[in-house]
Amino acid sequence: MDAFRLLTRSTRFKSAAAPGTEPAAPLPSTGKAANPQLFRTAEGEKLEAAKNRKKRKRAAAVDDEEAGDDAAELDFFQSSKRSSAAKAEASAPSKSDQDQTSDQDDGSDEDDEMDEVERRTILNSHKIKVTDLRDLDVIQPQPPITKESKKKKKKQKKEETPVLSKKEQKRARRMYPQPLTSFKELRTRYKISRRLAENVAEQGFTVPTEVQLGTLPLLLGDSCVSSKTTEEPDLLVVAPTGSGKTLSFLIPVINKIVRHHHSSQSDEHGILSIVVAPTKELASQIVNEGRKLVAGTGVKITLMKKGMRVVEREDEGEANVLDEDSEASRSDDEEDDDKPKKARSNAPVTKSDILVTTPLQLVNALSAHQTTTMARLPLVRSLVLDEADVLLDPLFREQTLGIWRSCVHPDLRVSLWSATMGSNIDDITRSTIKERQDDIGQTTQHPLVRLVVGLKDSAIPNIEHKLVYAATEQGKLLGLRQLLRPTAATASDVRLRPPFLIFTQTIPRAIALHSELKYDIPAEAGGSSRIAVLHSDLSDSQRSEIMRDFRKGEIWILVTTDLLARGVDFRGINGVVNYDIPNSAAVYVHRVGRTGRAGRAGGIAVTYYTKEDIPYVKSIANIIDVSEKLRGTEGKKSIQRWLLDSLPDLSKNDKKELKKHGVKARQVSKQLGKDKEGEGKGMRGTRISTKSGFERRMENRKKGAIEASRNRKANASRGAEESDNGSWKGLED
Known part of the structure; x- marks a missing residue:
């Protein structure tokens, strides 16, 4: 063993922090979390540590024996001349030691075996519930039928057959498999x-x-x-x-x-x-x-x-024969058209x-x-x-x-x-x-x-949820613009730093919001290249390029639909903004799950809602309330009890309609298929813009004047050409 390692065996180095300084709040983009577990408790950690206690004791005993041997052989005043045979004899383990270590390795699985009480305690401490969904007859098989069992069955028929209650059925279905405490x-x-x-x-x-x-x-x-x-x-x-x-x-x-x-012995590929x-x-x-x-x-x-x-x-062989027979009767143009299909x-x-x-x-x-x-x-x-x-x-x-x-x-x-x-x-x-x-x-x-x-259909507890009432569409846009400034705080004291995602209900709204925010980031910080929109109408190459740039950090703000609401892992996302309220509670859980990945703390989920969204808010408010209870923020609740009591309940039919089409005021079918005059009135409450009606009328008049001028010039030039073609060119010879 190394001498320096032996002398510094019990030394522990600790980095001292400056007095009077507080650690900064961690962000999801600062790296891996120290503890990726979401529901881990002290009781579960103790049981997991006790699981390998015997193995650790054996390892510690082996280390102490090795350290004792090294300490006994270590002599700073001894001559440096030492026979190589003595060194080899001291370093080589004996045969009995090798057999003992191999026996310990072979029996490690037996020592790791837990009883049902330990398994149950660890699974419960991590809030893991395992249930067998098969029939109770399969889970609890009946004993084989004999003559004595037939007599007992006849007696039991006369008596009332006991029926298991729901709690007893749940207990019978519960399972407690041995948990995995380490990837080793x-x-x-x-x-x-x-x-x-x-x-x-x-x-x-x-x-x-x-x-x-x-x-x-x-x-x-x-x-x-x-x-x-x-x-x-x-x-x-x-x-x-x-x-x-x-x-x-x-x-x-x-x-x-x-x-x-x-x-596999066969050639199955x-x-x-x-x-x-x-x-x-x-x-x-x-x-x-x-x-x-x-x-x-x-x-x-x-x-x-x-x-x-x-x-x-x-039928592939028959199809190939038909293709060969029909090739002779085709023209060259038809063969060129069918090349991609043949390929x-x-x-x-x-x-x-x-x-x-x-x-x-x-x-x-x-x-x-x-x-x-x-x-x-x-x-x-x-x-x-x-x-x-x-x-x-x-x-x-x-x-x-x-x-x-x-x-x-x-x-x-x-x-x-x-x-x-x-x-x-x-x-x-x-x-x-x-x-x-x-x-x-x-x-x-x-x-x-x-x-x-954990709790079924609940949001992760390690992020902060904010439910903000914006009254109108213009209010949502103003609140979102305040979030674009990291140093600015809104009325709800929300601070959000890029990168983050913005979710909308439909593709047209995502495109409109992107065009509205396109130039909000100054040119010194990258300008319009820092904001992008992603939806299913884009080609595969465009979607892949946007995803790649967003992961690389070249895009800071990504406006999207529910296309990215599920499964996609962005490890550095600092927050999620629900510009349009989700279609269901499940969609909300998946949207806000884009931040706070792998147990990282510091993520924020901001949800804006307007007057039209009030009937659909209660389910989301309930999820936020449960998440805050799991997080343990008793004094800093964003969802008060009076809000939950005042929000209306949604019927099953309304929930189905919301899940299929979203909020009625923002449905695409309502915005399309109208004339120009009715379009302005019908889209007034859903337009993504902060411009007043007077400014929009002036812009429309200016655009109309420019278009009318172009039409007049085109008509004038067309009339001149017609007059030239029909003019008298004199008498012919």
Whole structure:
């Protein structure tokens, strides 16, 4: 051992802060948070520390023995001449020591095993709730029927059969799997791929978040307490935004494919796992994170693109023969027109192991050259639905279920992930699993488990929420302009620094707001290049370029729709502005979840509402109130009780209408299809501008005068040409 290391063994260096100075408030963009956990408590930390107490004691004892040996051999007054054999003999461990250390390493899993009380305490301290969603008959199987049991059944029929209450049913369904307290256990306990474990360590992940603490043991094959099996379950996960759900489903999927490659004796090449996301931005982000984890593992992850082929066709040979026969009768022009189609049909089938896609792209690829049925994916063993509540919404439901039914492998496992998930998702999942089992003739039923982190459908507690009444559209625009100045404080004392996101209800409103704020940043700071707008009407290349510039920090303010409300991870976002009130409470949870990622503190979520929005505010106010209670800000509540009591309740029909079309005053259909005179009156309350009616009339008159002048000049020149053509040119010879 090094002499300096030995002498400074008990020395601890601490950086002394200047007296009388207070640390500055942390911002989300200042780097990684020291503690990424959202609901971690002191009790849970004590139990996690006690879990490895024996191992730490053994390690400390070994270090003390080594230090004692070094201290005994260390002599500053001894001659420097020492035989190399003595050094080798002192440094080489004995055979018994090697056997002892190997025994300790082999038995580390046994020492890490927890009893049910410890597992329950750790999961409860992290606010993790695991539930078995199968029938109670399956969870609690009845004993085999014998002669004695038949007699007992006859007696029990005469008596009243006891019925379990709801609390007893919940207790019977509760599960307490062993939690993952460190990423080192992925290698020591769950035996994942060595290269995959190294990639996880290179990303800097050491302490798992709540969702990783609970889901990774289930997906990697840990024993389910209720079923006493090591079978991987179908999983529904509800966890806060920014809590690490992407890593939670990528690690098991990659490890499963690595094991398949090593154990497979046949030459099966094809898509083994599919990850479905609602937007291209989220799908691209998943691929980028996955490429960091699959480096050196032999697993290939690919983003679905237009024209990509994912499966071989049974009727492909007949189609090629028809194409060859019809080529002779086509003209050269027709052949040139059909070249792109031929190139797409002759493109090779992708050899990727993991395919990340949006629903429509994969459905189009599976339905190509067929009108009634979709092609099947016989090799897929893992199907991941990220933002499952949107994918199973009526907008994407048929496409998502079509992909689900196309995966016909009997060992398919499905996992659904989101920060908000209604009870209807449980029913859809059960019915789809049962329908799929009937189609493929499968009799065995896999475990179906739901894991919830924290309070269901609630916002993360580590950000600050502000609900600001702006009365009118002009008031919202004025309040937003005040937020653009970092040193200025509004009436609600909101301070927000770029970069941040601004959400609007529709694409036309996003474009109008961007044009209104385009020149608010001075030229010295970058001018209009610092503000951009992103929506689905832009091309893929434009969207990718804007996302890249925003991540690089070249764009400070990004005006967008709900296109970026889900899943997209911007680690340096300081805040979110809801310029238009969200269509539902779930949309609000996902919007504000773009800041405060991975437990970072300092993010702010500002929501403006006008007189037209008052009927729709209560659900958002309730979410803010619950988030502040979780945060523990008792004296600094932004939502007072009198506000919650005074806000009106929304009926179910109104909630459905709001979710489909948004606030009626800002619906696109109401703004379009009107004449010029009615357009001014109908859009007066929704126009994004601070100009008065007089200024707009003067501008319109000026534009009309300029246009009329141009028309007169054009008509005059056209009349002169006509007069020249029809004029008398004299007598002809």
